[in-house]
Amino acid sequence: xxxxxxxxxxxxxxxxxxxxxxxxxxxxxxxxxxxxxxxxxxxxxxxxxxxxxxxxxxxxxxxxxxxxxxxxxxxxxxxxxxxxxxxxxxxxxxxxxxxxxxxxxxxxxxxxxxxxxxxxxxxxxxxxxxxxxxxxxxxxxxxxxxxxxxxxxxxxxxxxxxxxxxxxxxxxxxxxxxxxxxxxxxxxxxxxxxxxxxxxxxxxxxxxxxxxxxxxxxxxxxxxxxxxxxxxxxxxxxxxxxxxxxxxxxxxxxxxxxxxxxxxxxxxxxxxxxxxxxxxxxxxxxxxxxxxxxxxxxxxxxxxxxxxxxxxxxxxxxxxxxxxxxxxxxxxxxxxxxxxxxxxxxxxxxxxxxxxxxxxxxxxxxxxxxxxxxxxxxxxxxxxxxxxxxxxxxxxxxxxxxxxxxxxxxxxxxxxxxxxxxxxxxxxxxxxxxxxxxxxxxxxxxxxxxxxx
Amino acid sequence: xxxxxxxxxxxxxxxxxxxxxxxxxxxxxxxxxxxxxxxxxxxxxxxxxxxxxxxxxxxxxxxxxxxxxxxxxxxxxxxxxxxxxxxxxxxxxxxxxxxxxxxx
Numbered sequence: 001x002x003x004x005x006x007x008x009x010x011x012x013x014x015x016x017x018x019x020x021x022x023x024x025x026x027x028x029x030x031x032x033x034x035x036x037x038x039x040x041x042x043x044x045x046x047x048x049x050x051x052x053x054x055x056x057x058x059x060x061x062x063x064x065x066x067x068x069x070x071x072x073x074x075x076x077x078x079x080x081x082x083x084x085x086x087x088x089x090x091x092x093x094x095x096x097x098x099x100x101x102x103x104x105x106x107x108x109x110x111x112x113x114x115x116x117x118x119x120x121x122x123x124x125x126x127x128x129x130x131x132x133x134x135x136x137x138x139x140x141x142x143x144x145x146x147x148x149x150x151x152x153x154x155x156x157x158x159x160x161x162x163x164x165x166x167x168x169x170x171x172x173x174x175x176x177x178x179x180x181x182x183x184x185x186x187x188x189x190x191x192x193x194x195x196x197x198x199x200x201x202x203x204x205x206x207x208x209x210x211x212x213x214x215x216x217x218x219x220x221x222x223x224x225x226x227x228x229x230x231x232x233x234x235x236x237x238x239x240x241x242x243x244x245x246x247x248x249x250x251x252x253x254x255x256x257x258x259x260x261x262x263x264x265x266x267x268x269x270x271x272x273x274x275x276x277x278x279x280x281x282x283x284x285x286x287x288x289x290x291x292x293x294x295x296x297x298x299x300x301x302x303x304x305x306x307x308x309x310x311x312x313x314x315x316x317x318x319x320x321x322x323x324x325x326x327x328x329x330x331x332x333x334x335x336x337x338x339x340x341x342x343x344x345x346x347x348x349x350x351x352x353x354x355x356x357x358x359x360x361x362x363x364x365x366x367x368x369x370x371x372x373x374x375x376x377x378x379x380x381x382x383x384x385x386x387x388x389x390x391x392x393x394x395x396x397x398x399x400x401x402x403x404x405x406x407x408x409x410x411x412x413x414x415x416x417x418x419x420x421x422x423x424x425x426x427x428x429x430x431x432x433x434x435x436x437x438x439x440x441x442x443x444x445x446x447x448x449x450x451x452x453x
Numbered sequence: 454x455x456x457x458x459x460x461x462x463x464x465x466x467x468x469x470x471x472x473x474x475x476x477x478x479x480x481x482x483x484x485x486x487x488x489x490x491x492x493x494x495x496x497x498x499x500x501x502x503x504x505x506x507x508x509x510x511x512x513x514x515x516x517x518x519x520x521x522x523x524x525x526x527x528x529x530x531x532x533x534x535x536x537x538x539x540x541x542x543x544x545x546x547x548x549x550x551x552x553x554x555x556x557x
């Protein structure tokens with residue numbers, strides 16, 4: 001990354017692209033940040049106590065603006081999810097030795113606004129800093145854990161800028177505090193594209209409508225979020241050229257649905273591990289990845305892969321890597337990802353997380369595997385498997401189903417039909433004991449299906 | 454989204470039912486599960502019917518209890534400290550009646 005005089009980091013990377021002053025870097029409903037605004041932002045001094053600062057913004061626009069203002073200028077940036085409970089936030093900040101919290105909501109205790117840490121225009125800048133990015137795991141289970149990233153691991157996957165990138169409009173559908181969110185913002189900002197950041201609280205329908213108006217061309221989202229987007233009436237109007245899936249298992253059903261809906265778009269799914277701080281991209285439009293990638297000596301996007309005890313291990317490229325206390329690393333630098341895999345017809349399939357294995361009467365059932373099969377039912381738009389305590393079996397499965405809007409049948413009949421379908425396609429322990437027809441399934445801030453009971 | 458879908462009836466609040474009503478609900482759920490799986494008619498559940506001789510295995514009973522929890526709003530088996538193993542249908546119904554929410 002070329003360094004501009006006195007400043008370094010994300011902003012200097014953007015300014016090095018020599019974009020016109022009126023080029024839009026981030027657009028949100030009613031808000032815009034142009035190249036000229038960025039120049040002004042980085043001309044201000046940073047007044048901060050301590051080695052780092054925590055960012056806890058509800059609005060992705062404010063979060064990305066703060067990252068642009070502070071990356072390369074403070075020792076550490078801690079990216080906090082806005083839905084983090086106060087106690088967890090305090091604990092994470094204490095563990096990292098960070099006392100300053102920048103927020104955008106007046107109700108967060110002790111938080112200051114970005115403009116309060118930016119001072120007067122400075123004539124002389126301090127030397128640039130190699131800012132560490134402190135992210136948290138998505139916390140689908142339990143308390144989020146801290147993961148420290150070197151800058152290289154955040155920006156490694158960013159592809160080189162090409163002239164046509166300037167027409168790209170990336171939707172920011174992930175929270176920027178998540179690894180996936182950092183990938184989208186880095187890819188958009190550092191290639192001269194425009195980042196489209198919906199306002200928090202917008203409904204899926206409103207987001208789709210806004211993205212259509214803004215001619216969004218690139219979307220990266222989890223399969224859960226894609227299923228939700230596909231249910232919005234306006235979704236087919238999106239002029240998409242790139243469809244990216246990540247964060248959860250991309251199964252054949254969702255890949256086929258997206259291919260059918262956006263025939264002109266390139267469809268890729270990303271495997272990324274917060275633990276390993278990296279991942280790889282699958283471009284052939286099929287679920288899983290080729291089994292050959294597991295062979296010794298094969299590099300995939302610079303990473304090396306291996307399967308042990310049915311679990312994917314991944315060695316990040318180079319020596320840039322994430323560190324955290326809960327990460328298991330072997331002598332060769334391979335990191336245990338916690339994702340269970342199996343080889344089937346020359347293809348490696350993802351089975352699910354180790355911690356989403358449910359024990360039904362002694363039989364291990366992977367929640368995602370059941371969901372994948374239920375998703376293939378023609379009337380199912382979204383579904384979720386959760387565990388239900390059972391005195392007799394330990395755990396039983398509860399299936400929640402959001403039916404497709406266009407399928408109009410009686411709920412009780414649909415329930416029966418899905419039960420029959422499960423009986424035909426699943427072994428007894430993996431058949432849901434109860435089926436609920438629901439209007440929606442909660443998706444977490446990380447865009448993943450919520451599994452908490 | 455999907456407002457045309459009526460929520461499948463799920464007990465938000467535990468229902469207050471008499472022992473006879475409980476018995477009727479349990480029998481109805483048993484019969485419904487039976488018909489999902491088999492072509493023949495479900496057995497008539499008498500007081501002295503031994504549960505595991507009905508043709509339901511322990512998995513099926515676990516599922517019956519889970520579905521009754523969805524419908525009635527309580528699962529007596531997870532409410533008691535000591536494990537309870539009702540053997541006859543009458544014991545099963547009595548156990549439900551004992552643990553059922555009482556009228557205020």
